Amino acid sequence: MKIKxxxxxxxxxxxxxxxxxxxxxxxxxLGITSVKDGCGIGVCGVCTVLIDGKPRQSCITKMKxxxxxxxxxxxxLGTPNKLHLLQELFIKxxxxxxxxxxxxxxxxxxxxxxxxxxxxxxxIKKGISRVLCRCTGYIPIxxxxxxxxxxxxGEKTS
Amino acid sequence: xxxLVKKEVEVEQLHEVGKPVPRVDAREKTDGxxxxxNDYKFDRMLYxxxxxxxxxxxxxxxxxxxxxxxxxxxxxxxxAKDIPGKNxxxxxxxxxxxxxxxxxxxxxxxxxxxxxxxxxxxxxALKLIEVEYEDLPAVYDPVEAMKSEAPKIHDKGNVFVxxxxxxxxxxxxxxxxDVIIEKEFKTKHQEHAYLEPQGAIVVPxxxxxxxxxxxxxxxxxxxxxxxxxxxxxxxxxxxxxxxTGGAFGGKEDVPxxxxxxxxxxxxxxxxxxxxxxxxxxxxxxxSKRHPSVIRYKMGLKKxxxxxxxxxxxxxxxxxxxxxxxxxxxxxxxxxxxxxKVPNVWVDSYAVATNTVPxxxxxxxxxxxxxxxxxxxxxxxxxxxxxxxxxxxxxxALETGDETASGQVLKESVGIKETIKKAIQLxxxxxxxxxxxxxxxxxxxxxxxxxxxxxxxxxxxxxxxxDGSGASVxxxxxxxxxxxxxxxxxxxxxxxxxxxxxxxxxxxxxxxxYLPEPDTIAVPDSGPTVASRATFMSGxxxxxxxxxxxxxxxxxxxxxxxxxxxxxxxxxGKFFVKDKPSKSVLFxxxxxxxxxxxxxxxxxxWYKAPPTFMDENGLGDVYxxxxxxxxxxxxxxxxxxxxxxVIDYYAVHDSGKIINPVLAEGQVQGGVxxxxxxxxxxxxxxxxxxxLNPNFTDYLIPSTxxxxxxxxxxxxxxxxxxPYGAKGLGEPCLMPAAAAVANAIRNATGVRLTELPMTSxxxxxxxKEAGKAK
Numbered sequence: 009m010k011i012k013x014x015x016x017x018x019x020x021x022x023x024x025x026x027x028x029x030x031x032x033x034x035x036x037x038l039g040i041t042s043v044k045d046g047c048g049i050g051v052c053g054v055c056t057v058l059i060d061g062k063p064r065q066s067c068i069t070k071m072k073x074x075x076x077x078x079x080x081x082x083x084x085l086g087t088p089n090k091l092h093l094l095q096e097l098f099i100k101x102x103x104x105x106x107x108x109x110x111x112x113x114x115x116x117x118x119x120x121x122x123x124x125x126x127x128x129x130x131x132i133k134k135g136i137s138r139v140l141c142r143c144t145g146y147i148p149i150x151x152x153x154x155x156x157x158x159x160x161x162g163e164k165t166s
Numbered sequence: 167x168x169x170l171v172k173k174e175v176e177v178e179q180l181h182e183v184g185k186p187v188p189r190v191d192a193r194e195k196t197d198g199x200x201x202x203x204n205d206y207k208f209d210r211m212l213y214x215x216x217x218x219x220x221x222x223x224x225x226x227x228x229x230x231x232x233x234x235x236x237x238x239x240x241x242x243x244x245x246a247k248d249i250p251g252k253n254x255x256x257x258x259x260x261x262x263x264x265x266x267x268x269x270x271x272x273x274x275x276x277x278x279x280x281x282x283x284x285x286x287x288x289x290x291a292l293k294l295i296e297v298e299y300e301d302l303p304a305v306y307d308p309v310e311a312m313k314s315e316a317p318k319i320h321d322k323g324n325v326f327v328x329x330x331x332x333x334x335x336x337x338x339x340x341x342x343x344d345v346i347i348e349k350e351f352k353t354k355h356q357e358h359a360y361l362e363p364q365g366a367i368v369v370p371x372x373x374x375x376x377x378x379x380x381x382x383x384x385x386x387x388x389x390x391x392x393x394x395x396x397x398x399x400x401x402x403x404x405x406x407x408x409x410t411g412g413a414f415g416g417k418e419d420v421p422x423x424x425x426x427x428x429x430x431x432x433x434x435x436x437x438x439x440x441x442x443x444x445x446x447x448x449x450x451x452x453s454k455r456h457p458s459v460i461r462y463k464m465g466l467k468k469x470x471x472x473x474x475x476x477x478x479x480x481x482x483x484x485x486x487x488x489x490x491x492x493x494x495x496x497x498x499x500x501x502x503x504x505x506k507v508p509n510v511w512v513d514s515y516a517v518a519t520n521t522v523p524x525x526x527x528x529x530x531x532x533x534x535x536x537x538x539x540x541x542x543x544x545x546x547x548x549x550x551x552x553x554x555x556x557x558x559x560x561x562a563l564e565t566g567d568e569t570a571s572g573q574v575l576k577e578s579v580g581i582k583e584t585i586k587k588a589i590q591l592x593x594x595x596x597x598x599x600x601x602x603x604x605x606x607x608x609x610x611x612x613x614x615x616x617x618x619x620x621x622x623x624x625x626x627x628x629x630x631x632d633g634s635g636a637s638v639x640x641x642x643x644x645x646x647x648x649x650x651x652x653x654x655x656x657x658x659x660x661x662x663x664x665x666x667x668x669x670x671x672x673x674x675x676x677x678x679y680l681p682e683p684d685t686i687a688v689p690d691s692g693p694t695v696a697s698r699a700t701f702m703s704g705x706x707x708x709x710x711x712x713x714x715x716x717x718x719x720x721x722x723x724x725x726x727x728x729x730x731x732x733x734x735x736x737x738g739k740f741f742v743k744d745k746p747s748k749s750v751l752f753x754x755x756x757x758x759x760x761x762x763x764x765x766x767x768x769x770x771w772y773k774a775p776p777t778f779m780d781e782n783g784l785g786d787v788y789x790x791x792x793x794x795x796x797x798x799x800x801x802x803x804x805x806x807x808x809x810x811v812i813d814y815y816a817v818h819d820s821g822k823i824i825n826p827v828l829a830e831g832q833v834q835g836g837v838x839x840x841x842x843x844x845x846x847x848x849x850x851x852x853x854x855x856x857l858n859p860n861f862t863d864y865l866i867p868s869t870x871x872x873x874x875x876x877x878x879x880x881x882x883x884x885x886x887x888p889y890g891a892k893g894l895g896e897p898c899l900m901p902a903a904a905a906v907a908n909a910i911r912n913a914t915g916v917r918l919t920e921l922p923m924t925s926x927x928x929x930x931x932x933k934e935a936g937k938a939k
Contacts, residue, residue: 041205042198044411046361047445051861054361082198095196099188102827105835106656107195108361108411114196133869140861142359142412143656145834146869 011075015040016084026072031055033071034081042082042111046140053139056112057081063116063138082111085118094118094156101152105143112139117153125160132157181736182668183889186827187675190661191409191654203365203381203408208438211367212241214431215288216441217278217295218451219270222306222520222854223317224299226268226277233294234280239287241437243295244430245278251397255423255488256390259327261320262486262523264395264426270299271319271485272522273855274451276423281431281439306854308482308517309459317520319485324518326487329498331512331783333572339474339509343465347545351462351538353921355849356455356527356842359866362411364452365442366425368392368432375402376429381410382421383653384693385685391422392429407682413655414839415526418695419489420452449859453525454849456481456493456516458534464542470550470557472543474509475570477501479535483516484523490516493524495627497531499787502570503539504581504619505561510570512783520854526695528836529900532620533843537921540616540904544911553598554908555589558617558795569619572784575791578892580819580882584795585617587878588817592797601913608805608939611812612913616905617795621788622893623698625777632698632774634691636706638667638714639767642760644738644753646671648680648707651691652699657895658828659699665824666704666888670711672735673752688769697792697893700824702772704888710770717764722755775886790884792892793819796837798905799873802913804939807929809910811841814875818897821883822890830877833898837875840902842867848922 009026012019015038024033034040034057043066046054050068057066058080085092094114097103104110113136120127120135127135132153133146141149155165194200231243246253246265253263266275278295282288303317310316311324318324340346366380366388376396378388385405393400405425410417428441443452458481465474479497483490498514529536543561547554562581568574589595594613601611624632637649648667654660664678671677683691691703716730722740723730726748734743741749759766775789799813816833823829846865850857858864883890903921910928911917916935920927932938 035205040198041201044202044362045204045442046363047861049445049860049862052361052445082196086197091193091197098196099192102189102192102831104189104192104195105658105831106360106362106410106412107191107200108202110195111198137868137870140359140361140866140868141835142361142414142839142866143835144831145836145838145872145875147834147872147875148831150869 028071030069031066097152101148103148103152109141121157182665200409211438212281213285214441219275223302223304228298230296234291240282259487304520319518327491334509336511340465344468348463351460353534358414358416360412363443363448367440368428369438378405383417386690405685410655414528418526446859455527456524460538476511479514481516486523489525493531500532578882578884581793583880584817588795592815610913612909614908616901620792620897625788626779631692634702635688636770638710644756649687650703651688652703653694662824697895705772706770710768713768794897796901796905798909800909807925820894821892833877834875836898840899844903844906
């Protein structure tokens with residue numbers, strides 16, 4: 009089928025297999041490899057992208073369901089020369105170890121704060137529970153997102 | 167080198183080491199550019215999928231690959247017959263074939279590999295392979311497998327390896343005891359659950375050499391395996407580590423066979439071959455933490471002094487021995503914990519069963535025995551009416567004491583400080599009192615402590631691998647290229663080693679570039695396991711710098727018009743010690759060095775300090791030890807058995823901490839894995855088949871399961887370690903399950919003796935004790 013979508017602000021028109029996984033389309037057809045394949049059944053969350061702003065697991069999303077949608081991957085947050093603030097905060101808080109969950113964690117954190125700048129620490133924890141991390145114990149990830157929310161609210165941080 | 171290190175440890179004027187330098191590979195991991203193995207592509211690349219046994223123990227009567235081979239898009243189907251070298255994945259005893267030939271010994275064992283122009287076609291072709299089996303009697307339980315009437319999995323019998331310790335006089339020891347406690351413990355598998363599944367790409371080169379790219383911990387293991395499988399010398403096998411998405415021991419020996427499967431196919435087709443395991447395949451067929459049975463007997467004096475321990479430790483090795491020998495060795499040597507025990511008797515066994523072979527997992531045979539010894543000493547404390555922290559302090563090792571193997575600890579023993587600091591940070595006494603008063607309602611709270619010792623690096627059983635290299639070169643623009651043979655897998659090695667190189671050279675850490683290893687850069691540096699990378703590669707870097715640095719000091723002295731011993735270097739500047747304003751830039755010295763054609767590059771080497779063990783398991787079995795104490799607080803729902811870890815304190819002695827922020831994160835992550843091991847990670851097997859090979863049913867902790875973990879360090883430095891560092895990776899996880907178990911005991915009065923302590927298991931134990939609500 010013919011589909012139209014935007015990815016990281018770029019309009020794309022392609023003829024695709026409607027049953028193809030969005031994950032495979034993004035990785036293999038578009039060559040965007042920040043979106044990872046961790047479990048293939050929508051549980052680990054490392055394949056998460058934003059579809060019309062909402063975090064969705066691209067490994068269980070078929071191409072037929074994304075016609076006309078706006079898709080964001082971690083490449084769509086910063087610019088090639090400048091990281092997005094949340095990415096910088098992930099580095100500052102050492103919220104990155106092996107890095108395999110990091111792009112997904114950043115997207116989920118970004119969406120959480122965009123939807124609710126007053127998001128609490130507990131809400132951040134609940135919000136990112138859709139992505140698994142085996143390295144960090146989550147604490148630095150939560151710290152990074154919490155500081156991002158504070159900065160978005162105009163509060164000062166250290 | 168020794169002098170250089172010692173001096174700087176003493177004066178503590180450190181500029182890079184000990185500082186929270188940002189992780190050097192963080193940027194490419196946050197912007198999505200980091201390339202993991204599945205992100206690589208090569209021209210004419212083929213895709214491999216592995217055909218596996220559905221039987222736990224059977225003879226292969228017939229194998230027919232013809233239909234699979236006929237499927238359009240399939241390029242080859244390779245089996246044991248196609249292996250040009252030996253059908254062996256080398257580890258210790260070399261009993262594991264790459265492909266089963268006459269017999270299969272576990273469900274999931276590889277029999278053949280299909281290579282096709284797409285992974286989908288390869289997957290489809292798997293269903294066209296026909297195999298006929300003749301079932302053999304199977305055994306799944308290690309205790310059953312030890313019996314003489316058990317089905318034989320290997321001709322030599324089912325016990326792969328045994329170790330023992332005989333120290334002191336065990337009979338006399340127990341005679342002197344006022345109380346004797348005996349318990350049996352059982353632990354189950356733990357899956358590493360690295361989020362990046364196993365994968366490799368093997369590229370055959372025109373000159374007959376082979377290049378392997380992959381997700382791995384041990385490039386030299388892979389090099390050795392590919393060399394043996396293909397029958398080509400090791401100098402023609404180049405192994406390059408791709409960015410690796412977590413490992414935790416799960417990528418120690420497994421990548422040797424993952425790459426091996428692709429290598430035979432690449433050799434046969436003479437095309438690049440990519441192999442990526444899917445999650446179910448990864449969970450079904452790769453190594454795990456060994457399930458175990460531990461029979462523990464402990465004798466103590468009334469005052470809490472331990473006088474004797476007698477332990478039987480049985481590991482379920484799975485169908486092949488793989489890494490079981492060193493895992494059993496480490497577990498055996500850690501059986502007494504961080505305590506002085508004059509009389510020690512241990513018999514340990516690694517036993518074959520018709521289940522997936524178990525191997526390395528963070529802690530390497532110790533979390534099982536820690537779960538046991540920390541329960542035993544806790545029970546002794548309850549029985550004798552001593553505070554559990556006090557009884558640990560009473561028995562804890564100090565400098566000059568002997569370990570279970572009779573090793574006298576000469577220095578760097580921080581266990582008591584970790585206990586004291588953990589008690590203080592957690593407000594231990596106040597909480598014990600407060601929680602003991604919570605006796606109404608359906609929830610109970612408790613606090614538990616757990617202390618550990620950890621022998622850094624490979625020890626007496628693995629010492630032949632315990633040397634590491636490093637290449638350091640100053641480039642003509644005054645920057646530094648450092649190449650090592652140990653790997654980054656998220657633990658922060660690239661950052662920590664960069665800091666060590668920077669400190670020793672007197673430059674900022676961002677002058678250093680230290681990429682993932684490539685076997686063409688440095689000689690076989692052993693595996694990246696056993697918390698050894700900082701110590702071993704760090705010392706190898708210092709050795710290389712000890713060759714280069716005097717050359718640079720001489721040049722700088724010439725440029726400054728003074729003598730060499732008047733010059734020092736820091737923050738990228740060589741300066742006159744008495745007049746620091748008189749200085750010359752590091753890059754100008756490098757440039758001058760090249761103009762003079764002086765040597766500004768060196769290969770460093772570090773050979774681990776000696777270790778040894780006699781036939782009674784006695785000796786200096788590790789060259790240095792790290793220590794830790796963890797304190798967990800739990801809330802137990804007496805109606806459901808559900809346990810929540812509500813607070814957590816982790817205090818570590820790993821010597822000098824090179825990077826406090828990275829170390830804190832590593833500890834928190836290790837604790838989270840330990841909490842998973844304690845409570846939720848329950849791999850279910852029936853007749854050798856794993857029933858829950860997915861993250862829906864095998865539950866690793868999410869954010870909701872991990873409390874705010876407070877981390878602290880005491881630094882009992884080892885002068886032989888780089889800047890006094892020891893090792894940290896594994897100790898992070900090791901005490902956790904025992905701390906949680908002891909907190910549950912404190913909350914409920916019930917001792918859990920089996921892992922994991924799932925809600926069902928806790929509820930059952932509460933009910934049996936008449937304590938469930």
